[in-house]
Amino acid sequence: MVSKYPTSSAPGRYENVVHPDRQLLTGISVLIIGAGVGGIMSALECWRKGHTVRILERSHGPVETGQFKYPHILSGMLIYGPRGDFFTVGPSAVKAFRNWPQLAKENEELAYDPWVSYHKHTGEVVVKPSGMTWDGSRGVAPSRLYRHHRPKFYQMLLAQLAAIGVQVEWDHRVIDYYEDIEAGKGGCILDSGEKLEADLVIAADGLGTRSHKLVVGRKIEARSSGYAIYRTAYPVELALADPQVAERFKMLDNGHSVNEIWVGPDMHLIVWRSQDLMSWLITHKDDGTATESWHDRTSIEDVLTFTAKIPGWPDIMNRVIKTTPEGGITDWKLMWRDPQSQWASPGGRVVQVGDAAHTFVPSSGNGATQAIEDALCLASCLQLGGKSNIPLAVKVHVKLRNDRVSCCQYMGFVNQETYQHTNWDAVTQNPDAIKAKYGSWIWAHDAEKYAYENYGNVVLSIISGEPFENTNTPPGHVPRSWKIDELLALQKEGKTLELDGDWS
Ligand SMILES: Cc1cc2nc3c(=O)[nH]c(=O)nc-3n(C[C@H](O)[C@H](O)[C@H](O)COP(=O)(O)OP(=O)(O)OC[C@H]3O[C@@H](n4cnc5c(N)ncnc54)[C@H](O)[C@@H]3O)c2cc1C
Structure with missing residues (x-):
């Protein structure tokens, strides 16, 4: 069936797009x-x-968590860039798109496929970057991740x-x-x-x-799960303006980005530099100040005060944190x-x-x-x-x-x-x-x-x-x-x- 309907969120985008035939009407x-x-x-x-x-x-x-206003590195003019964080849509959910040709196509185009590496909280590598591997042997394992900008x-x-x-x-x-x-x-x-x-x-x-x-x-x-998460994503050019960050967080030669997972005492970090975004998330003990709102912002200093207490925490990650635009970090209470x-x-x-x-x-x-x-x-x-x-x-x-x-x-x-x-x-x-x-x-x-x-x-x-x-x-x-x-x-x-x- 070809869509005849205009769309308010993306005008013209779905004209002549094929979507599934509707099954028999149930009257429900x-x-x-x-x-x-x-x-x-x-x-x-x-x-x-x-x-x-x-x-x-x-x-x-x-909900517009998608745009960030920030000064352009060279001209200083205020420009818009992407914000909002990521989630991974698992293979069992991606199956839903087999019935939606347009979603199947866009899911392939929009999703990032980072390789994953594991580290100690000091940054020391434990498992080198590799494509996502799925455990188990039942069925043909998917060969990629579908990491989406929310x-x-x-x-x-x-x-x-x-x-x-x-x-x-x-x-x-x-x-x-x-x-x-x-x-x-x-x-x-x-x-x-x-x-x-x-x-x-x-x-x-x-x-x-x-x-x-x-x-x-x-x-x-x-109620609180006992944990909260500092979460942010911002245009990668802001991060790459620090030469040490640019050197440390390069794309792989094969074109994939690397999603690094750092594990530590009662905390873990996910840091990921993609083609267009820098994103980092730190799960930490909830001290009661975190909230569940995109509007409440946490300062860079607050996060640095937290990382200062982690023994062996390397300067490079503090440098990454400092590249975050002020007002760009949320301390999200993880509710349960x-x-x-x-x-x-x-x-x-x-x-x-x-x-x-x-x-x-x-x-x-x-x-x-x-x-x-x-x-x-x-x-x-x-x-x-x-x-x-x-x-x-x-x-x-x-x-x-x-x-x-x-x-x-x-x-x-x-x-x-x-x-x-x-x-x-x-x-x-x-x-x-x-x-x-x-x-x-x-x-x-x-x-x-x-x-x-x-x-x-x-x-x-x-x-x-x-x-x-x-x-x-x-x-x-x-x-x-x-x-x-x-x-x-x-x-x-x-x-x-x-x-x-x-x-x-
Ligand atoms: C940091 C973080 C990372 C995550 N990573 C992943 C991941 O990698 N993979 C994954 O699968 N999941 C992930 N999740 C979980 C995922 O984001 C949520 O489980 C998912 O978004 C839930 O969707 P939902 O539609 O049930 O609820 P919501 O997304 O919360 O949507 C509820 C909607 O209802 C509306 N609403 C609320 N109250 C009312 C009302 N009274 N009247 C009318 N409307 C109302 C809200 O405005 C909202 O639009 C993550 C979550 C967090 C916090």
């Missing part, structure tokens, strides 16, 4: 709250599966949404959710007092979701909510996806990836269940997703432990032990196919009472509930986090 109306990655991908996939989609967002327009990725999704004729309704802040089981409707209340309803409401309103009161019967505030088994309201008319359902620490590399998997699974379950079985379809979706997501969340803490409480004896014997775990149970997963293959089995298990066992978790792993406090207590005692089953 879906109202999505929040236009982050989870919300937009839910909108795209629900549209593709034939559901009717409406999407609301509290912001005035696309604002560009977001714009890419928004433009595709506009191309199919779905416009985000900006300036719509939801303050509460409800459901009317008898009428078979989910609903939300806007700050204007207006009530909106649909066959299913998808709460994709992120970490601070207002849906918990309805879903679990009480408000669950996200323990894994919860309930993501849907009692009557199944409101369901959470993405960060609203599950929080992640960044070292899991999976928050956005799992939000996209949620979208693929939920849209498919709704299609399979049909309009008369929405609560059942939602129940099946949660069953198919919950154990897997809990494992991904746990993996984030295991990776963080590897980086910040490194077992140097193990690394001396096998330097690869320093690498984060991304096993084939995670990257080889196909959330859409899994939903199609297992929907009937879950329905059968609900009817018969026989247990259903997911196969999208590490083989041999027995799902169990856990809490962050248990993990932090183990860490405090110097114990390692257990991995039962095969996480490779």
Whole structure:
């Protein structure tokens, strides 16, 4: 199908662009709250599966973390350059784009493919740069990374949404959710007092979701995970103006950039010089001053005061930090909510996806990836269940997703432990032990196919009472509930986090 629709975020961009044929209309109306990655991908996939989609967002327009105003090195004139940081979109989420030709093309064009090296916090190399290698042997491992500049990725999704004729309704802040089981409707209340309803409401309103009161019967505030992250990205020319930084952070001869991961005592750093951007992120203990806002800025001096306390920290990284434009660093509080088994309201008319359902620490590399998997699974379950079985379809979706997501969340803490409480004896014997775990149970997963293959089995298990066992978790792993406090207590005692089953 050729798009006939103009796009507000990228005028003209999608004229004559081919997008997927829509599958048979289901008559299911879906109202999505929040236009982050989870919300937009839910909108795209629900549209593709034939559901009717409406999407609301509290912001005035696309969040502009994408532009930086800074003085040009030579002329001193104020010019604009890119800002905003990065995330990696995992292979299981990239699979979503096979159904979206334009997204598949742009994903290849926009994504960076850095090589990765590992270092001690002194800068000493532990593992030399190499292309991303994925653990495990199930399926053909992808050969590259899809590291995305967050604002560009977001714009890419928004433009595709506009191309199919779905416009985000900006300036719509939801303050509460409800459901009317008898009428078979989910609903939300806007700050204007207006009530909106649909066959299913998808709460994709992120970490601070207002849906918990309805879903679990009480408000669950996200709390500090104990860590915060200094994060920034800015035009690379600012960094390269320091000759020592330019010399130290060169592109590789093969054209790839190098993403360096430095591990240290209760902290780790990711520093990456790409073709056009310099980016560094330091995960550190939260002293209570970090916030969760792009608007609160931290000074270079504050970061240097922190690095001054790290024994052996090399001057070159302080030089990098000093190249950051003033006002360009955010000290982002890493918030956490323990894994919860309930993501849907009692009557199944409101369901959470993405960060609203599950929080992640960044070292899991999976928050956005799992939000996209949620979208693929939920849209498919709704299609399979049909309009008369929405609560059942939602129940099946949660069953198919919950154990897997809990494992991904746990993996984030295991990776963080590897980086910040490194077992140097193990690394001396096998330097690869320093690498984060991304096993084939995670990257080889196909959330859409899994939903199609297992929907009937879950329905059968609900009817018969026989247990259903997911196969999208590490083989041999027995799902169990856990809490962050248990993990932090183990860490405090110097114990390692257990991995039962095969996480490779
Ligand atoms: C430092 C860092 C690094 C990360 N790295 C990675 C990575 O490498 N790979 C990865 O997969 N993930 C990564 N993540 C996680 C990823 O960014 C998030 O998990 C993902 O963006 C969540 O998407 P979401 O759509 O669920 O929520 P959000 O992106 O938070 O979107 C929620 C949307 O809802 C809107 N909203 C909120 N409240 C309301 C309301 N009341 N009414 C209406 N609208 C509302 C918000 O304005 C927002 O647009 C990282 C996160 C951090 C902090």
